[in-house]
Amino acid sequence: MRKYEIMMIISPELDERQVTPRVEKYLELITNNGGSVDEFDLWGKRRLATEINKKTEGIYVVLKLTSTPADVQELNRQFGINEQIMRTKVFLLDK
Numbered sequence: 001m002r003k004y005e006i007m008m009i010i011s012p013e014l015d016e017r018q019v020t021p022r023v024e025k026y027l028e029l030i031t032n033n034g035g036s037v038d039e040f041d042l043w044g045k046r047r048l049a050t051e052i053n054k055k056t057e058g059i060y061v062v063l064k065l066t067s068t069p070a071d072v073q074e075l076n077r078q079f080g081i082n083e084q085i086m087r088t089k090v091f092l093l094d095k
Contacts, residue, residue, distance in 0.1 A: 001035065003093040004065045004072050009058035011084045012045055019059055022084075027063070029075050035067030052086045064093075 010019055019042060027037050043060035052058065065072065072090060079088045 001066050001068060002072075003038070004063075004067060005091040005093055006063040006065065006072075006076070007089045007091075008061045008063070008079065008085055009048070009052065009087040010061060011086055012055060012057040012059060014059065014084050016042070016044060016059060019061060023061055023063075026075060026078055027065075029078070030065055030067045030071055033068070033071050035065060035071055037063065037065055039064035055086065058086055 008023070010023075014022070020040070023040070027040075030037060039062070041062040043062065045057055045059050048056055048058050067075075076088055076090055079085045
């Protein structure tokens, strides 16, 4: 098991109250396979430095996970399929 940090930018068209339940649905992949979600930090709607898909704002979410590399790779793949998730970045944290 390794520690990861995932930063996500979600479409501003989604209501902020809907963000947590939707992301938690994806995080079941981690928890069902023995990993854990250490932190879930919803930063809210913020202005983007550069436009993404002709949008100037996005809802930022930062996750800290403990999981296997394969599960994090699958989670990132599923995030990439979802059209409401504009960007994701996965970081491997130092031990």
